[in-house]
Every structure is written in structure tokens, then in C-alpha cells.
Amino acid sequence: LAKTTQPISMDSYEGQEVNITCSHNNIATNDYITWYQQFPSQGPRFIIQGYKTKVTNEVASLFIPADRKSSTLSLPRVSLSDTAVYYCLVTLSGTYKYIFGTGTRLKVLA
Amino acid sequence: DVKVTQSSRYLVKRTGEKVFLECVQDMDHENMFWYRQDPGLGLRLIYFSYDVKMKEKGDIPEGYSVSREKKERFSLILESASTNQTSMYLCASSSPGQKRNEQFFGPGTRLTVL
Structure with missing residues (x-):
């Protein structure tokens, strides 16, 4: 059964690129990886999803290497408002299995 | 603006x-x-519903049940609350297919069981 692991916390400075990795063993070719952002007292908010190689949208990029043992959320040029907890989600294709990671607390410093 | 609402932000039960x-x-x-x-x-999935009156168990369904009588409403029921059910409960919704992972979350209900 797939399991996801994330670093507990990370610090960064404004303007830097931040990469947060999610390790997930035993995921299949069509299993999706999704990332969410959560601020205090709010529900998580969707950032990006993909199932292979690289996906980019207006706020982030998602990299999934060929071995699919991990995925990386990349946030370009973070600002103080990016301070939040970031969760990865693995969705097993053809099932109703949704497996969230334990979250990475990102703190952006001035 | 799309919205998922939950009935209470804070709840204290015995x-x-x-x-x-x-x-x-x-x-x-x-x-x-x-x-x-x-x-x-x-976050750990308790229950999931993909249609009215349809439900699937998630990873931790024990001690919980759900009801979906209308498309827009999904209820979580704790049959007999216990202290280990003290937690933040989050509801979410999504479209089917590839969009199913783009879940929209409510603000959460913080439940305390005394």
C-alpha cells in the first residue's frame, strides 16, 4: 500500500525558490500526485496535480521522475504569504484510495 | 465564488x-x-461519496457513518462519540474523473469530546 513521507518543516527566505519533496513508494504509472496548501484555520487549497514528468501552472511546478518514487513541488520566488503547510496527496488510479502526506511546514523569512 | 460550508467551526460534545x-x-x-x-x-480519509446514496469507506471509518441524501449535502455521524474522536474534521468536494483530485475544502469543524 502506498505511503507518503514529507519533511516536517523547511525555512526559506523571500525571493528564493523552494522545493518540497514527497516520497511515495509503490505507486503505479497512472497514480496522480496532487499538492495542497493550508493556512491556519482554513481548509487545504489545491495547488497543482500531475502523474508524470513535469507540470507547471501560474503558481508552481511539479516534477515527477521516471522512477516515480518521489515528487517535488517547486515554488518560484516565495514571499512571506507562502508561509503555510504543504501536503502531497497520492491518488491510486482505479480506486477510491486517497493518501495524504503528513505535511511540510514552510516558513518564509524576510 | 465556489464554496464548501460546514455547519459548525467548533463543537464540544460529551x-x-x-x-x-x-x-x-x-x-x-x-x-x-x-x-x-x-x-x-x-489528513486521513474517513468516508467518500461519489453520488447520492453512494459511499465508500476510507482508511479510518470505524466509529463513523455517513449520509448523502442530496447531492449538495454530506453528513458525518459519530454514533457514540469517544475522546479519541477529538479532532479537526474537514469536508471536501470535487468533480469526477481527472478533476477528482482538485478537491475544494470547507473551513473545518474542531470537535472536542469530553
């Missing part, structure tokens, strides 16, 4: 009480979810 948590979405989504969120454990 052990053994029957507890109802309500969730309503206005996006006409087929999928609805109930998660609980605990420190160090992330």
Missing part, C-alpha cells in the same frame, strides 16, 4: 453522544469527502 457534522457544497460536485486532521498524521 462521551457517548451522537454527533452530526454537516457539509454543503454549491458546486454541483459528484464527489464528497470527510477527512480528519490530527497533528503529525496529516
Whole structure:
């Protein structure tokens, strides 16, 4: 059964690129990886999803290497408002299995 | 603006009480979810519904049941609340297919069971 692991916390400075990795063993070719952002007292908010190689949208990029043992959320040029907890989600294709990671607390410093 | 609303932000109940948590979405989504969120454990899926009157167990369904009589409403029921059910409960909804992972979450209900 797939399991996801994330670093507990990370610090960064404004303007830097931040990469947060999610390790997930035993995921299949069509299993999706999704990332969410959560601020205090709010529900998580969707950032990006993909199932292979690289996906980019207006706020982030998602990299999934060929071995699919991990995925990386990349946030370009973070600002103080990016301070939040970031969760990865693995969705097993053809099932109703949704497996969230334990979250990475990102703190952006001035 | 799309919205998922939950009936209460904070709830305090006593052990053994029957507890109802309500969730309503206005996006006409087929999928609805109930998660609980605990420190160090992330979000864990309790139940999932992909259509009216349809439900699937998640990873931790024990002690919970759900009801989906209308498309926009998904209720989580704690039949007999226990202290280990003290947690943050999050409801979410999504469209089917590839969009199912783009879940829209409510603000959460923090339940304390005394």
C-alpha cells in the first residue's frame, strides 16, 4: 500500500525558490500526485496535480521522475504569504484510495 | 465564488453522544469527502461519496457513518462519540474523473469530546 513521507518543516527566505519533496513508494504509472496548501484555520487549497514528468501552472511546478518514487513541488520566488503547510496527496488510479502526506511546514523569512 | 460550508467551526460534545457534522457544497460536485486532521498524521480519509446514496469507506471509518441524501449535502455521524474522536474534521468536494483530485475544502469543524 502506498505511503507518503514529507519533511516536517523547511525555512526559506523571500525571493528564493523552494522545493518540497514527497516520497511515495509503490505507486503505479497512472497514480496522480496532487499538492495542497493550508493556512491556519482554513481548509487545504489545491495547488497543482500531475502523474508524470513535469507540470507547471501560474503558481508552481511539479516534477515527477521516471522512477516515480518521489515528487517535488517547486515554488518560484516565495514571499512571506507562502508561509503555510504543504501536503502531497497520492491518488491510486482505479480506486477510491486517497493518501495524504503528513505535511511540510514552510516558513518564509524576510 | 465556489464554496464548501460546514455547519459548525467548533463543537464540544460529551462521551457517548451522537454527533452530526454537516457539509454543503454549491458546486454541483459528484464527489464528497470527510477527512480528519490530527497533528503529525496529516489528513486521513474517513468516508467518500461519489453520488447520492453512494459511499465508500476510507482508511479510518470505524466509529463513523455517513449520509448523502442530496447531492449538495454530506453528513458525518459519530454514533457514540469517544475522546479519541477529538479532532479537526474537514469536508471536501470535487468533480469526477481527472478533476477528482482538485478537491475544494470547507473551513473545518474542531470537535472536542469530553
